[in-house]
Each structure stands twice: as structure tokens, then as C-alpha cells.
Amino acid sequence: MDKNVLVTVTGLLFTGSGEDEKDYIDVITPGQYYRRDDRHYLIYDEMLEGCDTPIHNLIIIAPEKISIRKNGVVATEMVFRSRQTTNTYYSTPFGNLDLSVTTRRIDVTVKEEQIEADIRYRLTINGEQKNDCF
Numbered sequence: 001m002d003k004n005v006l007v008t009v010t011g012l013l014f015t016g017s018g019e020d021e022k023d024y025i026d027v028i029t030p031g032q033y034y035r036r037d038d039r040h041y042l043i044y045d046e047m048l049e050g051c052d053t054p055i056h057n058l059i060i061i062a063p064e065k066i067s068i069r070k071n072g073v074v075a076t077e078m079v080f081r082s083r084q085t086t087n088t089y090y091s092t093p094f095g096n097l098d099l100s101v102t103t104r105r106i107d108v109t110v111k112e113e114q115i116e117a118d119i120r121y122r123l124t125i126n127g128e129q130k131n132d133c134f
Contacts, residue, residue, distance in 0.1 A: 007031035007044045013123075014132040033115075038063055040115055048073065061108055061117055080119050082106045100124040 011025035031044030040061040045054035055072035066080045075091040080103040090097040104120040123131045 003033045005031050005033040005042070007042055012134045015129075040110070042115075046070075059117075061115065066106060066108075066117055066119060080106055080121060098126050100127075 007027070007029055009025065009027040013023040013025070015021045015023060027046055029044050029046060031042055033043075034041050042057075042059040042061075044057050046057055047054050051073050053072055055070050055074055058069040060067045060069075064081065067077060068080075069077045073093060076088055076099070078088055078099070078101055079086040080101060082103055082105060085100060085102040088099050088101070090099050100123070102122040102124070104122065105118075106120075107116075107118040109116045118134070121133050123129075123133050125131075
């Protein structure tokens, strides 16, 4: 069954050791939810500042992993598996970035009217920059 839902994505990215070296992500947008077998699917569009076309997002929450697919002006598929490292590309209009995602922990809580996923991971970009993300 497809369901209209409100998707809230919040994130905290530590870009250094100081308090002013943090980046926040906060997206609240309508979306679609459905469940097939043991997987939860969330579909929503996201607008980036300065872009006229949306980024189409698909989040798949499965028992063993969470994946986030983005298609549009940016494109990627990030896969999060607890205590594992995965590699992907993040395509932008300015070029591709080589991403390495080391997932420390995934916690998923499923309630009657809410699904909450907490992902803790380290992001390495082009083999150099390391950021802790929540």
C-alpha cells in the first residue's frame, strides 16, 4: 500500500574539530512510503539551492542495510551496512567525487506511524577528507 508521508531528514556533519566546523542538513518534504516484504521504501524530491530541477531520492531500509539513491542534478547510491565500508561515486555538475562510507552503527525503530533510522558513519571524499556524520 502506498502512503503519503512527511519525510524528515536531519544530519550533522563534522568537518573538523572546532564547534564552527559543522554542517547541518535539514530536509522536510512530502513523500511516498510503501513496504514490500521486509523492506521499507521512501520516495521524495529535494530541491537544492540554485537549482530548478529536483533531486529524486529513494531510501530503502532493509534488515541488513540502508541505501540512499539520488538522481537528478546530483546522482549517487550510498549503502550503509553496520561496521562495513562501501564505495561509490557522487556525480555533480562540477565532476564526480569518489566516496568511501564506513558505517559505524545503524539503528532502525519502526512504530505504527513512524520509522526512525539513525546512521553513524565516516565519510571519505576522494581518499582524503574524513568527516564524521550522523
